[in-house]
Amino acid sequence: MAHQSGIRVSENLSAVFVDALASNAVRAIRVNIDGESLEATATHPTQDGFEQDFAAIGDLLQDTDPSYLLVRLDSNESSSHDTGAKWLLCTHVPDTAAVRAKMLYASSKASLTKTLGESYFVDEIFGTTKDEFTIDGYHMHRRHVESSAPLTERELEMQRIKDIESSAAEAPTMDSRRSHVEERKLNMTDQVKDALNEYAAGSVNLVMLAFDFPTESFVLDRMDSLQSHEELAQTVPGDEPRFLLYWYDSSTSVFVYSCPAASNIRHRMVYSASKYGFLVTVQKMGVRVDVKLEVDAPAQDLAPDALAEEVGSRTKAAPPKAHITQQKFKRPAPPSRRPRTNPTSQ
DSSP: OOOOOOOEEOHHHHHHHHHHHHOSOEEEEEEEEETTEEEEEEEEEOOSOHHHHHTTGGGGOOSSSOEEEEEEOOGGGOSOOOSSOOEEEEEEOOTTSOHHHHHHHHHHHHHHHHHHOGGGEEEEEEESSGGGGSHHHHHHHHHHHHTOOOOOHHHHHHHHHHHHHHHTOOSOOTTGGGOOOOOOOOOBOHHHHHHHHHHHTTSOSEEEEEEETTTTEEEEEEEEOOSSTHHHHHHSOSSSOEEEEEEEETTEEEEEEEOOTTSOHHHHHHHHHHHHHHHHHHHHTTOOOOEEEEESOHHHHTSHHHHHHHHHHHSOSSOGGGGTTOOOOOSOOOTTOOOOOOTTOO
């Protein structure tokens, strides 16, 4: 499942990073996960050039605990011509670290860079030993990056998808004032708008939308009142993207972007480019969105236990498993429900 951990950048880390941007006094910032927050736990001053300082920052790494290091690059080390500060993100995850810690650091990296400002981070190193964060390790990393083979057409397509999804991130960033999301024009049929109003009123607990390529608009794929969470995973196709809104319980509305790994790349790009605009539009219509999920294997990722874990980790509600068989919506599906089709065929 493609998702983030819910760990957020603390005010302390934001302040330390802002101060570091404002001067050249700090060469490196160590970041650790503490509870539900990403915290600045140590810094290393700028004493000399990048290479000389980088040789010493390994002392900030811990033997058994993972950490991130944000390392300021000198202007001649940056691949960008922007005069702003550019940073190297180092992720150190020792082999001896606890499995949960490894998972948390892997899933929190996107939140870290998006909140601080993705444009600042121009390079990244991942390693499991301190030796990988020496100046020799850095040089080896750069040789590997610079000698990498050109991307295939499919790899370029996948990179474009990643770029679109990153640019549409909802997390606030420090450089948002000079970066604006280019939203795809969002067209919805009247049937979709009616279904969203029904959903907002609590008359149904599931609305699933598909993109219709001939009309370039989102159409209603399914509107229903599921009687248990077990039905959800069986409802979502495993070979085409979909947008879903689902009342997990009477107080938790979940948005799901289902993007199966086997789906058509062009289709995935359209949904990725539309996700941010869709969320803005439906919330303006009065539809609540308490939890946002992105899944790539809906049959597994939306199974009751997996769904309970994801929703529970993003809310302050009671243990989510208590809701697995709870039936909140007992109305039958509306008689005008549109037969399910596959509008994305093209």
